[in-house]
Amino acid sequence: MIDVMYFAWVRERIGLPKETIETRAETVADLVEELKSREERYAMAFADVSALRVAVDQELSDFDAPLSGVREIAFFPPMTGG
């Protein structure tokens, strides 16, 4: 069970801020493929992962990061703070 969070336009495209999913995906990239195959809105949100960032357990990470032991994954566009 992993909490998956979405922010900014990723949240808007997918239509929800957070969901808890059961997955056998081994990496972030695997999880993305699994989500894309689920429904069109996921396919649209993840169409270009180079435009996305991922945080694994609240730390910026990479799409090839392993999911073993991870509790929270977040997907979002590049940050625009300040």
Add this chain to the structure above:
Amino acid sequence: MIDVMYFAWVRERIGLPKETIETRAETVADLVEELKSREERYAMAFADVSALRVAVDQELSDFDAPLSGVREIAFFPPMTGG
């Protein structure tokens, strides 16, 4: 007639903040020599002109600047504002 002003430790060594003098000196350096020959306290204040700065009519200037038409000269140590 030129107003000559002194600031910081130059003022303290010479013992006054401002005086009006009549001089035939042609440059700032000539004026410094004239003042040094006057009295010991001037000689002491101007002993090392490399440690001094000069402003001519309220603009930072050089010791070889001409005095023709000048109304106000000021001598002081390097600035320490901020």
Add this chain to the structure above:
Amino acid sequence: MTIRVQQDAFDLGAEVAGFATDRKDAGALVTFTGIVRDLTDTDLTVMEIEHYPGMTEKALGAIADQAAKRWSLADVLVIHRYGRMSPGDRIMMVATAAKHRKDAFEAAEFLMDYLKSRAPFWKKEITSDGSEWVNSKAEDEAALTRW
């Protein structure tokens, strides 16, 4: 070191009034304040800022920790707001206090550069024409290579 992520407005004067006052060796205080701009080409009515509660505080703390390691600082303050703001409103501020001005300036610029593209905030501009997420700028990412 103080990190605050809040919806409420803040008062720059009040924030710096008490900042680093117990550190008598701090002769230099630098502040940066980010303000919602009024865009000339459209009528910006609202700026909405979303963030990632939990990660935001951690990310800002990590950036401030890095600054404290790289420069000799008496204190660091970071405040960043989220929610809805209007043109002219203050979005965020950083303050750095140091013995020397060079440390205070560099640390403040470092904090801003990292905060811009490494803290999980997203800006959305809402105008009379609709709303749009602000795109990140290549120059903001490039600014990080300086450090």
Add this chain to the structure above:
Amino acid sequence: MTIRVQQDAFDLGAEVAGFATDRKDAGALVTFTGIVRDLTDTDLTVMEIEHYPGMTEKALGAIADQAAKRWSLADVLVIHRYGRMSPGDRIMMVATAAKHRKDAFEAAEFLMDYLKSRAPFWKKEITSDGSEWVNSKAEDEAALTRW
């Protein structure tokens, strides 16, 4: 552009509250404040600042003009005090407002570097041991070569 040379204390918060508020394109505000440090090796009781009335305002105005030419600024503020001050007191401040943070930061650093060694102020430290004029630092003169 505002230049003030004054004996009275100033309030950083009040100064920036009204600063550049009419320029809605200014999204970045940088301030620097110089504070009288408490020296650890001696007991500094008073800092006395002398200046050259007339020339001071001109010199600060010229430095601010240069900054306004080199960077795209919405506004510039310089306040410098003279007279007697105690440790913890604020000596001076500069503020710069700009569309982008890089301009605001660079202009503030430029103003400080020039103000340090080109504006006619002299500091004297008065301690329990006596009084001494502060020496200018080679690094402050060297800082000017950057611009």
